[in-house]
Amino acid sequence: MEADSTGSAVGPPAAEDSSSPDVDEDAFAFPRGLLYPFPFPEALSSPSCETLVPRNFKQAAKLLGLDSKLEKSLLIPFREIKVECTIPKDDGTLASFVGFRVQHDNARGPMKGGIRYHHEVDPDEVNALAQLMTWKTAVANIPYGGAKGGIGCSPGKLSCSELERLTRVFTQKIHDLIGIHTDVPAPDMGTNSQTMAWILDEYSKFHGHSPAVVTGKPIDLGGSLGREAATGRGVLFATEALLAEYGKSIKDQRFIIQGFGNVGSWAAQLISEAGGKVIAISDVTGAIKNTNGLDIEKLLKHSAENRGIKGFSGGESIDASSLLTEDCDVLIPAALGGVINRENANDLRAKFIIEAANHPTDPEADEILSKKGVVILPDIYANSGGVTVSYFEWVQNIQGFMWDEEKVNAELKTYMTRGFKDMKEMCKMHNCDLRMGAFTLGVNRVARATVLRGWEA
Numbered sequence: 001m002e003a004d005s006t007g008s009a010v011g012p013p014a015a016e017d018s019s020s021p022d023v024d025e026d027a028f029a030f031p032r033g034l035l036y037p038f039p040f041p042e043a044l045s046s047p048s049c050e051t052l053v054p055r056n057f058k059q060a061a062k063l064l065g066l067d068s069k070l071e072k073s074l075l076i077p078f079r080e081i082k083v084e085c086t087i088p089k090d091d092g093t094l095a096s097f098v099g100f101r102v103q104h105d106n107a108r109g110p111m112k113g114g115i116r117y118h119h120e121v122d123p124d125e126v127n128a129l130a131q132l133m134t135w136k137t138a139v140a141n142i143p144y145g146g147a148k149g150g151i152g153c154s155p156g157k158l159s160c161s162e163l164e165r166l167t168r169v170f171t172q173k174i175h176d177l178i179g180i181h182t183d184v185p186a187p188d189m190g191t192n193s194q195t196m197a198w199i200l201d202e203y204s205k206f207h208g209h210s211p212a213v214v215t216g217k218p219i220d221l222g223g224s225l226g227r228e229a230a231t232g233r234g235v236l237f238a239t240e241a242l243l244a245e246y247g248k249s250i251k252d253q254r255f256i257i258q259g260f261g262n263v264g265s266w267a268a269q270l271i272s273e274a275g276g277k278v279i280a281i282s283d284v285t286g287a288i289k290n291t292n293g294l295d296i297e298k299l300l301k302h303s304a305e306n307r308g309i310k311g312f313s314g315g316e317s318i319d320a321s322s323l324l325t326e327d328c329d330v331l332i333p334a335a336l337g338g339v340i341n342r343e344n345a346n347d348l349r350a351k352f353i354i355e356a357a358n359h360p361t362d363p364e365a366d367e368i369l370s371k372k373g374v375v376i377l378p379d380i381y382a383n384s385g386g387v388t389v390s391y392f393e394w395v396q397n398i399q400g401f402m403w404d405e406e407k408v409n410a411e412l413k414t415y416m417t418r419g420f421k422d423m424k425e426m427c428k429m430h431n432c433d434l435r436m437g438a439f440t441l442g443v444n445r446v447a448r449a450t451v452l453r454g455w456e457a
């Protein structure tokens, strides 16, 4: 049987409508109604990041003066898993998908990272994203290594019950290789708390009830208060810390945000609540702009009711491809990787870029923007709020004690503030930009743990 990353059926043609008649899909909706069963997009052109992460890593290794053998051992993933997942579709035909989990490094603790459902998921990208997680958890100084997973599928083209079957089959194939003290998955693009609930349930059939095996779970199953908003809230704290360095505050800035999913919508809401003016937003259905500031509450409602921001009456519709080059102070990419590249970098007008997405800026764009004096807050710091609260969730599960949301948010602020300070210290020490500050910080911590364990020989 052929594995098909788009998930098209193998066998007789599938019926047009693949939604399961006996499942109330609303019952499975993400708290913001963002995911299933949305029509799925054609992605932005998204150059792969497999060369990008090693490039930054190698530069950091050079600045740190790492031994070449240690450098090599830090790059090679601990384990790469590739599994075939075949499921019966609702119409009775079979569909096959390929799932990946790359466990990059565990010198500092259990490997940690999201699981992405997207039609462009491939092994090289998952590999690069897993490596990014290793440096990210080290920048945040949480006791984890790095991992990432994904299934090549279009979640919006699968019904809720098909997604459940796919998630359960994937879990059956990897359950022996993940675990509370080995590798702890979480949501990423195209997955959510419901996906984590299915993984938890399936894993628990083999290993007994194990809430700490995944984070980003529903609260009812041991999820943490504040995890859903955490990446967006972390972006807010990170942005505040950066702007303060320039004598600015959220209140006097105009923001543009690409992506209105988990990360983008929370970032928009929290920035807007903090007095920032969010003047343009895009999702896969289109882009809207209002130079007086978009009403985020109304936009959230519109998006939930209409499955996207298209048609929102509180702003003018603009070409999504021009969103990134619109005039603004702060640009926040919060969707796909590689969206800021040599094609558009010269045209960007933002003074600050906050990388809420993973690897949104390619190295050529990095160079162009740096020459233009644009300040980029790198992903491995800027979006680390999500994995930081995932860590709090794991700690709560292990403690068997639930924190209140105030404590979660206050701890998150402490971690984000400390991360910013540590990153700036490395910038000073190595006379480098923020990206290299974050990379030297993360790589140095992982290298130290590796050497201390005696793994480098």
Ligand SMILES: NC(=O)C1=CN([C@@H]2O[C@H](COP(=O)(O)OP(=O)(O)OC[C@H]3O[C@@H](n4cnc5c(N)ncnc54)[C@H](OP(=O)(O)O)[C@@H]3O)[C@@H](O)[C@H]2O)C=CC1
Binding pocket: 034, 038, 041, 042, 043, 044, 187, 188, 189, 190, 191, 231, 258, 259, 260, 261, 262, 263, 264, 282, 283, 284, 285, 307, 308, 320, 334, 335, 336, 337, 356, 357, 358, 383, 384, 386, 387
């Ligand atoms: N979730 C988390 O905790 C973390 C996520 N990240 C990163 O943040 C990014 C976003 O993740 P997350 O919010 O969880 O994912 P979601 O799947 O919740 O949201 C993704 C958003 O991107 C939009 N999108 C997809 N394609 C395009 C496009 N071509 N143009 C504009 N928008 C597009 C989607 O639109 P639509 O809704 O219409 O499909 C959706 O609004 C990813 O890079 C992820 O790796 C990083 C750290 C943690």
Ligand SMILES: O=C(O)CCC(=O)C(=O)O
Binding pocket: 112, 113, 114, 115, 136, 184, 185, 186, 187, 188, 215, 216, 358, 383, 384, 386, 387, 388, 390
């Ligand atoms: O919360 C987590 O464990 C991982 C989040 C993630 O995948 C990321 O930060 O890119």
